[in-house]
Amino acid sequence: MKFCTHSKIFSISLNMSETENNTTTPEDDQTEYVEDGKNKMTIKCQFCGSKILEKKTAKYIPQKKELPLMKQDVNRKEGEVQKEMLDGYYHVENMYIFENIGFTHQVESYKYLICADCDAGPVGYYDLDTKHSYVALSRVIHC
């Protein structure tokens, strides 16, 4: 029986004092989920288990970036999009690396990524300028 972990508990100690030299610190490179800078485990949807990425296909990057909440408050102001800051993404250079994924229509210079099976999302975003995709570690599970 495989055990899936949800990375709400995900925490990488970013040792700021050591990031001045450009080499990645062991903390970045080697964690519970990351091995040799890549996703050590299979990445799946946290709601339906649909497989999003095979293991070792995406590069971990310690970037902070806002994403719209998966559950928007029904009482929010009209037209308002509630967002949160997320830390840690998988960088997917070519969209065909994905096993199963959905792309929304364009919003500004992004398309949001959603689960291909249950449409839950955003689990990340696709940058139309670079054509690269980014999956937030905290929005998926590792199996």
Place this chain on the structure above:
Amino acid sequence: MAKTYDYLFKLLLIGDSGVGKTSILFRFSEDAFNISFISTIGIDFKIRTIDLDGKKVKLQIWDTAGQERFRTITTAYYRGSMGIMLVYDVTNEKSFENIKNWIRNIEENASADVEKMILGNKCDLDAKRQVSKERGEQLAVEYQIKFVETSAKDSLNVEYAFYTLARDIKAKMEKKQEASNPPARSGAHQIKPNDPMRKPTSWLSRCSLL
């Protein structure tokens, strides 16, 4: 990076407005968390990975914009697509009649060897039906295109339809490849056209289990 798949097929959903193209691609969902955000933006396309006779096949499935009419869909629209799902609504006579116009449009604008399949969607709405299954089948025979009735609502035959279309595209490509360079003697990779349909995995099934 090494290629992680054997084939990549671009597929397009085409048909009159309201026949259910988006519903076929987008989950029929009452889940509160999507209604507010994702469904207001809408889905452009999906990437699916399926196993077809031991080959890893990536499907990129595109929805088409609501107000598009066959009059306005031109070459640019079809560019690169290898398979087209022609969708009509079994409760809407007009959408069925228009399939002929869609086929003509494809013939005029898409690449000549694009694979096609006809879907009679909303077959769950039997009480409101205007187009019998037999008429759908007749049309398909007339154009020599495969046909199946689907329900996006009950996710009936949707998965089957995509597997069938993908399988036909793959068979056509392999035939072409073989014609241009005949296979080695080993025979290990021979195509068996009558390979029995293997039961597909949970792909596109709306209630797939972990």
